[in-house]
Amino acid sequence: MFIKEAKIINSEVVIEISGQEFLKYCFFWLRDNCRCNKCYNTLTFQRMNDILDIPDDAIPEKVVVEKEELVIEWNDKHRSTYTVDFLWKCCPKNWRKNAVPRVLWSGDEVKNKVAYIKRDDFLNSEIAFKNFLQSIVTYGIAFVDEVANNMEDTELVIKRVGPAMQTLFGGVWSFTSNMARADTAYTTIPLGPHNDNTYFEDAAGLQILHCLEHTGTGGDTLLLDGFCGAERLRKSDSRAFDVLTRALQPAEYLESDWHHSFTAPVIIVDPANGQIQQIRFNTYDRSPYCVGTGDDAIEYYAALKALARQYTSAETQWHFKLHPGRVMFFDNWRVLHGRTGFTGKRVLGGAYISRRDWLSAARVQNLLT
């Protein structure tokens, strides 16, 4: 890719890229994003200029292409250069393209597509680690196999991705059906599909689970792609989808020393690209909806039911048994999880990792922008 020509048309600089595409940039944007060493520090990758110091009447006096870069000489004698890659990345068209490259899935069709990485490769090979993260970006799930059946090894693989999030459950935790916490997860009854931490403003980005022990029957894991069900709803009933992106749904966690609460829509859409960013669906932690009467409430409940039907229909769910040795990682903003009821002793170890940390790991591997 190269800049063939640059010129001023009206109040914009128009560049022709590789002789086939025209991109336009307004004067103020170009001056604001000047990459000279007075405006931008290439050691810290941080902006140095202040918006208040950028003159409103900054006008390019000369616009040329030099050594494949756009060079602007301004009317106050400032000189700016821009690479073609930088200009291409920032044009509005490509900004929208920065949508996360996902593949939506339903039922167990994803079971032979997601990554199953051996523990030693996961810990030691950058390629294996990248494949693992690619699977999470694409499908929202990845597994690490051959992990020793103890908390130390579980913690080791968790921390390869990022630090464990500190919450009321601790950092790296293990739990069993002993009602140690005021949460249905600590019982033996079935758990319908849900996202964790809907009562946090920063719900865990990844959830990690390792079944360390199970001596009885049942206790199958179920996973489903929350974005797939929500996209189906967007197609079949766009009004219901829209309601769920606007109506505010509180969620709550109550225990003697804890009271977490957070309110936001059940479906959160990324305003930058229209992609679904987060599902906040949790039957257990959903607290009273703010509007108790009127058409709004009736419409809201109908919409929530429509989404719930997407998530409870059996063909959307992937059921399997987690055995010791296989550690499951999934995107808690996307993938809903649950389990069937069980008998006997069942011990799970795991942790949460913040969304910012796993996205950072994926960006370092050039999987996201």
Ligand SMILES: [Fe+2]
């Ligand atoms: Fe959960």
Ligand SMILES: [Zn+2]
């Ligand atoms: Zn500058």
